[in-house]
Amino acid sequence: xxxxxxxxxxxxxxxxxxxxxxxxxxxxxxxxxxxxxxxxxxxxxxxxxxxxxxxxxxxxxxxxxxxxxxxxxxxxxxxxxxxxxxxxxx
Amino acid sequence: xxxxxxxxxxxxxxxxxxxxxxxxxxxxxxxxxxxxxxxxxxxxxxxxxxxxxxxxxxxxxxxxxxxxxxxxxxxxxxxxxxxxxxxxxxxxxxxxxxxxxxxxxxxxxxxxxxxxxxxxxxxxxxxxxxxxxxxxxxxxxxxxxxxxxxxxxxxxxxxxxxxxxxxxxxxxxxxxxxxxxxxxxxxxxxxxxxxxxxxxxxxxxxxxxxxxxxxxxxxxxxxxxxxxxxxxxxxxxxxxxxxxxxxxxxxxxxxxxxxxxxxxxxxxxxxxxxxxxxxxxxxxxxxxxxxxxxxxxxxxxxxxxxxxxxxxxxxxxxxxxxxxxxxxxxxxxxxxxxxxxxxxxx
Numbered sequence: 001x002x003x004x005x006x007x008x009x010x011x012x013x014x015x016x017x018x019x020x021x022x023x024x025x026x027x028x029x030x031x032x033x034x035x036x037x038x039x040x041x042x043x044x045x046x047x048x049x050x051x052x053x054x055x056x057x058x059x060x061x062x063x064x065x066x067x068x069x070x071x072x073x074x075x076x077x078x079x080x081x082x083x084x085x086x087x088x089x090x
Numbered sequence: 091x092x093x094x095x096x097x098x099x100x101x102x103x104x105x106x107x108x109x110x111x112x113x114x115x116x117x118x119x120x121x122x123x124x125x126x127x128x129x130x131x132x133x134x135x136x137x138x139x140x141x142x143x144x145x146x147x148x149x150x151x152x153x154x155x156x157x158x159x160x161x162x163x164x165x166x167x168x169x170x171x172x173x174x175x176x177x178x179x180x181x182x183x184x185x186x187x188x189x190x191x192x193x194x195x196x197x198x199x200x201x202x203x204x205x206x207x208x209x210x211x212x213x214x215x216x217x218x219x220x221x222x223x224x225x226x227x228x229x230x231x232x233x234x235x236x237x238x239x240x241x242x243x244x245x246x247x248x249x250x251x252x253x254x255x256x257x258x259x260x261x262x263x264x265x266x267x268x269x270x271x272x273x274x275x276x277x278x279x280x281x282x283x284x285x286x287x288x289x290x291x292x293x294x295x296x297x298x299x300x301x302x303x304x305x306x307x308x309x310x311x312x313x314x315x316x317x318x319x320x321x322x323x324x325x326x327x328x329x330x331x332x333x334x335x336x337x338x339x340x341x342x343x344x345x346x347x348x349x350x351x352x353x354x355x356x357x358x359x360x361x362x363x364x365x366x367x368x369x370x371x372x373x374x375x376x377x378x379x380x381x382x383x384x385x386x387x388x389x390x391x392x393x394x395x396x397x398x399x400x401x402x403x404x405x406x407x408x409x410x411x412x413x414x415x416x417x418x419x420x421x422x423x424x425x426x427x428x429x430x431x432x433x434x435x436x
Contacts, residue, residue: 001129003139009129013121014114022139024108024118029140029179031103035095036183043094047123048171052183059195068197072190077183079144079173085127089146089169 036077048081130171142175186242375436376406378413382432389424400430409433 001009004018011021032042032050041051057073095103101116108115126144129136134146151167175183266273385396397407413431416422 077175081171
């Protein structure tokens with residue numbers, strides 16, 4: 001399902017035009033971003049948790065050349081599906 | 091900070107910005123995530139522009155070892171939902187750490203850093219296999235995040251403070267620069283007053299000391315002799331009476347006091363004399379009668395030094411300047427030839 005299909009389905013469910021739906025999706029993502037910036041996580045029952053995690057710095061080695069690199073720490077948006085959703089997969 | 095935002099809270103925040111009603115916004119948020127989860131289950135892939143891609147991954151069977159017992163067992167193949175954030179969103183979220191870059195390092199450095207990291211990072215490989223440990227590491231990971239944010243804030247505050255102080259100093263400097271003509275004039279007049287006072291004081295001291303030295307010295311010499319004469323007989327009579335015994339002490343004191351005073355007076359006289367030798371008044375009491383010598387200026391020499399060489403005092407340099415018609419003393423470089431005037435008292 002690509003973005004276009006996603007938007008048409010969303011607009012059908014909420015009685016909006018696809019353009020409006022696209023706009024609202026972007027504002028929703030903006031709201032979630034501000035939540036993540038505050039250090040909070042977005043947790044939805046039946047879907048999962050979307051949160052920002054800090055990954056520590058680490059030393060990685062290029063197996064071909066053997067060159068060691070110090071990879072800096074970074075903040076990464078992670079998703080963990082809820083157990084409800086995982087049960088449905090089985 | 092570090093709390094979980096649930097559906098209704100997120101819908102509230104969303105309603106504030108989007109302008110939709112509360113129920114409509116809650117419905118929208120719910121639909122948004124429902125479609126994603128349903129889409130992933132049904133089609134295995136959902137792409138949302140601005141957020142990222144949700145994908146269903148098929149995991150193959152694999153062997154693993156029970157850490158406690160060392161037994162081998164197989165983890166059965168299963169499906170897994172993966173999420174890759176949108177590149178733009180990823181960048182925006184990593185903005186606080188965007189300054190860091192991957193650096194190439196030597197093996198020795200790697201060992202050092204590796205030791206530091208291992209303690210905090212050993213949980214990472216486990217989190218892939220078991221879900222429970224992932225939850226625990228989730229909680230521990232949040233703490234450093236908060237620390238980072240607070241550190242950032244403190245540095246920002248510090249930077250603000252520094253800029254404030256710098257701007258304050260600049261402002262003061264500017265004000266001083268503008269008001270310098272006024273303040274400078276006042277300071278100069280104050281300085282002049284002080285010099286004038288000092289000059290007065292020295293002249294007074296001079297006259298006083300000359301007076302005292304002339305009048306006191308003969309008396310003092312008599313005074314010293316007298317008490318000495320007095321004390322000798324009293325000291326001799328020591329065993330006779332206790333009452334008389336007490337007398338010599340003040341007498342001796344008197345002598346010492348007087349001697350000290352005399353010395354003090356003498357010192358003051360010397361001081362006054364030495365001062366009077368080089369007061370400013372002297373520098374006007376000469377007139378130029380002719381040429382005394384021709385002097386080639388050496389490196390590091392000043393008019394005052396030259397004056398000291400020829401006249402024995404630094405104070406008479408203005409005559410040299412006058413004789414050579416110098417308007418500015420800066421042009422007297424090494425090697426220039428100047429005439430030394432012959433001076434006679436007026």
